[in-house]
Amino acid sequence: MKALFPLYLGVRNLFGRRGRLSPYLLGSVLGIALSLVPLIVVLEVADGMIAGITRRYLEVGTYHAQVSLPETTSAEELAAILESLRAQPAVRYAMVERQGLGLAAAAGGRSAVTIRAVAPEVYAEDEGFRRYFRLEAGSFDLQTPGSILLGRELGQRLGAGVGDRVRLLTLRGGARSVPLVTAFTVRGVFSTGYQELDKLWVYVPLVGAERLLGGSGASRFIGLKLDDPFTDLERKLARLALPGEAQVYSWYQLEKANYKSFQTTRALLLFIMALIVAVAAVNVSSSLVMVVLEKTPEIAMLKAMGAGPLDIGLAFTVTALATGLAGTALGLAGGAVLALNINALLAGLERAINAAGRAAFALLAPAVRLPRPPAIRLFNTEFYLESIPIDLRFRELAVIAAATLLLAVLAAWLPALRAGRVRPLDVLRRS
Numbered sequence: 001m002k003a004l005f006p007l008y009l010g011v012r013n014l015f016g017r018r019g020r021l022s023p024y025l026l027g028s029v030l031g032i033a034l035s036l037v038p039l040i041v042v043l044e045v046a047d048g049m050i051a052g053i054t055r056r057y058l059e060v061g062t063y064h065a066q067v068s069l070p071e072t073t074s075a076e077e078l079a080a081i082l083e084s085l086r087a088q089p090a091v092r093y094a095m096v097e098r099q100g101l102g103l104a105a106a107a108g109g110r111s112a113v114t115i116r117a118v119a120p121e122v123y124a125e126d127e128g129f130r131r132y133f134r135l136e137a138g139s140f141d142l143q144t145p146g147s148i149l150l151g152r153e154l155g156q157r158l159g160a161g162v163g164d165r166v167r168l169l170t171l172r173g174g175a176r177s178v179p180l181v182t183a184f185t186v187r188g189v190f191s192t193g194y195q196e197l198d199k200l201w202v203y204v205p206l207v208g209a210e211r212l213l214g215g216s217g218a219s220r221f222i223g224l225k226l227d228d229p230f231t232d233l234e235r236k237l238a239r240l241a242l243p244g245e246a247q248v249y250s251w252y253q254l255e256k257a258n259y260k261s262f263q264t265t266r267a268l269l270l271f272i273m274a275l276i277v278a279v280a281a282v283n284v285s286s287s288l289v290m291v292v293l294e295k296t297p298e299i300a301m302l303k304a305m306g307a308g309p310l311d312i313g314l315a316f317t318v319t320a321l322a323t324g325l326a327g328t329a330l331g332l333a334g335g336a337v338l339a340l341n342i343n344a345l346l347a348g349l350e351r352a353i354n355a356a357g358r359a360a361f362a363l364l365a366p367a368v369r370l371p372r373p374p375a376i377r378l379f380n381t382e383f384y385l386e387s388i389p390i391d392l393r394f395r396e397l398a399v400i401a402a403a404t405l406l407l408a409v410l411a412a413w414l415p416a417l418r419a420g421r422v423r424p425l426d427v428l429r430r431s
Contacts, residue, residue, distance in 0.1 A: 022287075022291060027287060032324060032330075037331055040339055043273075043338035044268065044391075046266040047393065052389045053194060056192050062176070062255055066231070067222040091224055095220060097116060097206070097223050098209040098220045099116050100170065102202075106160040108157070113200060116202065133190055133194065136191050138162035142206075146185055148185065148204050150188075151202070155186070165186075168184060170213060193386045248428060281408045284323055288325070291319070292415050317412050317413075323408060331404075350377065
């Protein structure tokens with residue numbers, strides 16, 4: 001029973017005799033909870049954005065790895081290498097791609113593009129590609145020469161849709177490049193869910209791509225899809241049986257700059273949010289100081305009855321732990337709910353703000369000459385994904401909860417030490 005005395009006293013310090021939460025500690029609970037909510041939301045949104053963009057690059061863009069071969073490699077040798085790679089256990093799918101730059105022009109305008117020449121069966125055979133390559137109009141038809149697929153944003157910029165004609169300007173040759181203009185018919189309009197890619201890419205048939213992209217700026221490679229592109233990637237690539245002149249590059253090598261930029265931005269945001277949580281957790285210390293001052297007569301009485309400094313100190317440590325636990329539970333629950341519904345919340349907030357702006361304009365327009373308010377976008381899809389994929393990582397949430405509780409307990413050290421040093425005789429003299 002004596003061992004449970006600090007636990008009993010700590011809980012009583014938290015709730016008081018009437019079972020109501022101490023007003024001093026209530027502020028600490030709410031402070032921890034409110035500081036954890038933005039931290040959880042920022043963590044999950046940042047992780048979702050990075051994962052969503054990275055997955056699109058891996059499945060539709062750079063592949064999990066690329067095998068680069070000399071231009072002197074013949075078509076027969078290339079086909080043999082491709083079949084050899086597809087037969088290897090670590091490889092889920094392999095395909096040849098030729099890639100280069102060009103200028104696309106249509107009736108509505110022109111734009112610089114990245115031309116990607118691929119085999120027509122890639123959409124049907126590659127599940128990862130199909131998951132992030134959404135056809136908005138038309139079909140994935142690259143069976144016939146002269147077919148082209150446009151990204152949705154690029155199609156809007158060119159003013160071109162399914163059935164329209166698009167011209168591609170490319171350069172052939174090395175030092176003395178010769179411009180080549182080739183006409184194509186739009187067979188489909190696609191979206192990856194990321195406008196940064198949709199406004200750059202066009203797809204053309206691999207057959208005939210050597211004539212279209214024969215310039216020095218073009219490249220030819222074999223794109224590889226592996227079972228797991230995040231685990232032991234370098235080891236898997238090192239085990240591939242490749243000819244001596246081939247060079248293999250992982251997705252991380254190809255997109256290292258972008259990935260590092262995403263991770264740095266995430267780390268900075270989390271650092272700022274973590275500072276807010278740390279301040280809220282340390283605020284438990286000031287709350288406990290007030291509780292100690294309020295409970296000083298009771299502490300003196302308990303010590304006079306035989307309670308030791310260790311018992312009193314442990315009791316206030318239990319109070320701090322319970323305060324941190326309550327705030328952490330509320331904060332994690334609130335942050336998780338907001339994160340899981342962030343797309344709907346942002347869309348609803350956008351509609352509310354724009355509706356308020358239109359209402360204010362309608363009321364003031366008869367009396368005051370005002371410009372019509374522009375539509376406000378809280379989440380600009382030109383720079384981000386169309387929707388944020390959220391996948392709660394419970395291991396990260398557990399680490400955040402443990403760190404918050406540890407800070408709350410450490411913050412209680414000085415007040416607990418002060419409570420343990422209370423002398424009953426000094427209290428009685430001041431009474």
